[in-house]
Amino acid sequence: MGYIINISNFVMFFILIYFLIILFKFC
Incomplete structure (x- = not known):
C-alpha cells in the first residue's frame, strides 16, 4: 500500500x- x-x-x-511547462510555453 505504501508503494x-x-x-x-x-x-x-x-x-x-x-x-507548469505547458503554461510557460503559452506565455
Whole structure:
C-alpha cells in the first residue's frame, strides 16, 4: 500500500511540473 501511495504522489508531482511547462510555453 505504501508503494502505491508513493507512486501516486510522484505522478501528481510530475503532472504539476508538466502543467507548469505547458503554461510557460503559452506565455
